[in-house]
Amino acid sequence: MKDFSAEVHGCHTYDATGALTTPVYLSATFRHPAFRRSTGYDYGRVANPTRTALEQTIALLEGGGRAWALSSGMAAVNLVFALCRAGDHVLLPEDLYGGTMRLANEIYSRYGIDFEYIDMRDIALARSRMRKETKLIFIETPSNPMMFVTDIRALAEIAHAHGALLAADNTFLSPHFQKPLELGADIVLESGTKYLCGHNDVICGTLTVRDADSDLAKEIELLVKSEGPNLSPMDSWLMLRSLKTLGVRVERQEESALTIAQWLRTLPEVTDVYYVGLSDHPQYALHQSQSTGCGGMISFKVKTPETAQNVLAHLKLIAFAESLGGVESLLTYPIVQTHAEMPRDLITRTGLDDRLLRLSVGLEDVEDLKEDLAQALKKAAQKG
Structure with a gap:
C-alpha cells in the first residue's frame, strides 16, 4: 500500500x-x-x-x-x-x-x-x-x-x-x-x-x-x-x-520551505541558511540518496544576537513558540529554548550559537510568511 x-x-x-x-x-x-x-x-x-x-x-x-x-x-x-x-x-x-x-x-x-x-x-x-x-x-x-x-x-x-x-x-x-x-x-x-x-x-x-x-x-x-x-x-x-493529511501537509510545507530558504539568502540581515533541500548543502547528495523529501525545517543565522532576539517580538503571522511540524509556522530560539541544556563544548563544536533561529514552516501562504519575516528582521536589525 x-x-x-x-x-x-x-x-x-x-x-x-x-x-x-x-x-x-x-x-x-x-x-x-x-x-x-x-x-x-x-x-x-x-x-x-x-x-x-x-x-x-x-x-x-x-x-x-x-x-x-x-x-x-x-x-x-x-x-x-x-x-x-x-x-x-x-x-x-x-x-x-x-x-x-x-x-x-x-x-x-x-x-x-x-x-x-x-x-x-x-x-x-x-x-x-x-x-x-x-x-x-x-x-x-x-x-x-x-x-x-x-x-x-x-x-x-x-x-x-x-x-x-x-x-x-x-x-x-x-x-x-x-x-x-x-x-x-x-x-x-x-x-x-x-x-x-x-x-x-x-x-x-x-x-x-x-x-x-x-x-x-x-x-x-x-x-x-x-x-x-x-x-x-x-x-x-x-x-x-x-x-489522514500527513502527505499533503508535509509536501506543501516542503515546497514553501525551499522557497523561503532560497529567499532568506537574499536578505542583508541573514548570514547563513541551513536547509537540506539547498543543492549546496554539504550533505545534499547523501540526503537525496536516503530520503524522498527535505521537509519543512530551516535554521538560519542573523548578524547579531540582538537581532535574533529582537526579531521574536516583531512577528505578526509566525508564532514565537517551541515545537515544530504543525500547520502554524513557528520561530524558535534554540540556544535558550530547545537546547538550553546543551553543554557549552557541544555548542561550540556544532556552530549552534546565539545568532541562530529555527523556523518550522507551516501551511500559511508562502508570500505572507516572507512578508512577516522581512518586516520582523528589518525592525529587529534597526533596533539592534
Whole structure:
C-alpha cells in the first residue's frame, strides 16, 4: 500500500456500521468471555483498540512490524535508553535535541551508562569509537537544529558489525519522506507531536521496530507494559485523524520551505541558511540518496544576537513558540529554548550559537510568511 493510502485509510477494519473512522474506546478494562478466554484486550495500559489501530498504521508507514504509540517523544527516547544496562556505551551525535541530551546526561548516566558525543557525519570517526561495550548508536537526521545529515546505511553496518543497535530519530522528516528501518536501522522513533500530528494539539511519541517477533520487540513490549507510557485512546484517535493529511501537509510545507530558504539568502540581515533541500548543502547528495523529501525545517543565522532576539517580538503571522511540524509556522530560539541544556563544548563544536533561529514552516501562504519575516528582521536589525 502506498503511503497516501495508508495515511488516509489506516488499518481500520470496517464493522457492521460502515463507519469510516475508528471508534474511540474509552474503557479502562475489558470483559472476558470466560475463564482463560480473551477478546485480545484485558486492561487499557496494556492494549486499547483505538491505540492498536494507530500503532498498526504507524508500523505500516514506517515499514516496520510493530509500533508503539506513546505519551510523548521523550517517552520514546526513554524506551530506547532503557534498553541499555550499566557499563554499556552509547554513541550520540553532537547536534541533538536538548531534551535527549538532558535525559542521557542527567538521568541515564547515573545508572552507569557511558554516553559519548561525536560528529556522526564522520563515518570513520564513528567506526573508531566503537567498543565491545557499545550497545547503541543513536542518530537524528537531519539533526536539530543545525541540519547535519547522517549516513543511515553506513552507521547501520557499523552498529551491526559490533553487535550494537542503531536507533534513528526521524522527527524532522516523518515516514512520508524517510524510512530508516528500510535503510538498516533497528529502531525508528518520532516525536508524533510534530509532523505526524501536525495540528499542535497532541503530545505523542512513536517507536517502531522491523520484526514484531524479535527479541528487541519483546523487550520493548515488556518495558511498555511495565512502565505504562502509552498514548490515551482520545489522543490515539486524534493522531489517526491527523495521519489522514500527513502527505499533503508535509509536501506543501516542503515546497514553501525551499522557497523561503532560497529567499532568506537574499536578505542583508541573514548570514547563513541551513536547509537540506539547498543543492549546496554539504550533505545534499547523501540526503537525496536516503530520503524522498527535505521537509519543512530551516535554521538560519542573523548578524547579531540582538537581532535574533529582537526579531521574536516583531512577528505578526509566525508564532514565537517551541515545537515544530504543525500547520502554524513557528520561530524558535534554540540556544535558550530547545537546547538550553546543551553543554557549552557541544555548542561550540556544532556552530549552534546565539545568532541562530529555527523556523518550522507551516501551511500559511508562502508570500505572507516572507512578508512577516522581512518586516520582523528589518525592525529587529534597526533596533539592534
